[in-house]
Amino acid sequence: MEECNKEISMIQKWLNQHNELYTSATRHPFTLSIRDGSVDLSAFKRWLGQDYIFVRAFVPFVASLLLKAWKESDEDSDIEVILGGIAALNDEVSWFKSEASKWSVSLSTTVPQKTNLEYCRFLESLMSPEVDYTVAVTAFWAIEAVYQESYAHCLSDGSKTPEELKETCQRWGNDGFGQYCHTLQNIANRRLEKSSEDIISKAEATVIRVLEYEVEFWNMSRGET
Ligand SMILES: Cc1ncc(CNC=O)c(N)n1
Structure with missing residues (x-):
């Protein structure tokens, strides 16, 4: 009953x-195959090589978000949250290198697939100073949330x-990482509450694009191209 009058967030x-x-993004056949133990290890290796390329492009995106937060945010703590994200990515880049060597995946010779190039180009478009902080931070949430939901599901009750x-x-x-996504x-909801219709609809369209790219990204693990 306590929750009855709570307004639903954007x-x-x-x-x-x-x-x-x-x-489709958070319960993709690839991550579901990890969860049920039927995963094809060559699919996992393809994902690993492609994701390393993505993460390298993700770093400057998050750096651009930090710059937008510094210029536009009404809340000092946003900077600290984003800086924490950058610190985690520093660790992540090292992890990718050691994981790749563990699986004998050669990162230096991995060629980015078309979907990956398109997703990285989309990230680059969000780095433009023309893109509002609210739109960019909402995209950041969506990108992180898909991985959090997808991989948390692989560890939940009944997973193999x-x-x-x-x-x-x-x-x-x-x-x-779940807390961090929350x-x-x-942050995104707080900004959206104060935003114009125009910004809100841009942010919504951006979230939809992110989710579509995430589905296509998981699809690359099939290695059909
Ligand atoms: C394609 C994609 N989307 C989201 C993430 C998670 N963020 C940073 O690691 C990721 N690694 N790759």
């Missing part, structure tokens, strides 16, 4: 409206995730 509203797309993939799932599926969602 992001919650979008997740309800675009539930089918959100579910192979031992050698648990560390990967932990990286994005751990409770701390904080990003709160």
